[in-house]
Amino acid sequence: MIKYLNVRSRQRNEFIDITGEVERALEDCGIAEGVCYIYVPHTTAGVTINEGADPAVARDIVNNLSRLVPHDLGYFHREGNADAHIKSSLTGVGLHVPVEAGKLTLGTWQSIYFCEFDGPRHRRCVVKIIQG
Ligand code: ZN
Numbered sequence: 001m002i003k004y005l006n007v008r009s010r011q012r013n014e015f016i017d018i019t020g021e022v023e024r025a026l027e028d029c030g031i032a033e034g035v036c037y038i039y040v041p042h043t044t045a046g047v048t049i050n051e052g053a054d055p056a057v058a059r060d061i062v063n064n065l066s067r068l069v070p071h072d073l074g075y076f077h078r079e080g081n082a083d084a085h086i087k088s089s090l091t092g093v094g095l096h097v098p099v100e101a102g103k104l105t106l107g108t109w110q111s112i113y114f115c116e117f118d119g120p121r122h123r124r125c126v127v128k129i130i131q132g
Helices: 019-029 055-068 082-091
Strands: 001-009 014-017 034-039 045-051 094-100 109-116 121-130
Touching: 001 019, 001 034, 001 109, 014 055, 014 121, 019 034, 019 121, 045 055, 045 094, 055 082, 082 109, 109 121
Parallel strands: none
Antiparallel strands: 001 121, 014 109, 034 094, 034 121, 045 109
16 A cells, blocks of 8 residues: 655745654555555655654754755755755655554654755655555
8 A cells, every 4th residue: 555645845944743644544554564664755855753742852853954964055966955965865765664553653752754855845755554
């Protein structure tokens, strides 16, 4: 089963909590045991898992990634979004979460974040659930 999530970002750098959408995709497919893959088919976005309880954590990650990789630093890539490509490689574009009893085995404080680094844009995120 494969599902494409539509993600609308509103800022240039932004983490968007997609945990609920991934859980809905899992419920729709009815698979109880397996692996849920979350994949972002973009070169200036990513996906990560981190704390969802306190929104300040995601803000701190976004702000510190921008401190590590400034927007304008005389990059070779002249499209104006070299920082976004680098941040995408730092977060990565894929995750997998084991599925047990029809639920994602996320920890209590974990959320799944779509990571926008070159927004605002309309994006896609792939959710593929494998039974096993
Ligand atoms: Zn580019």
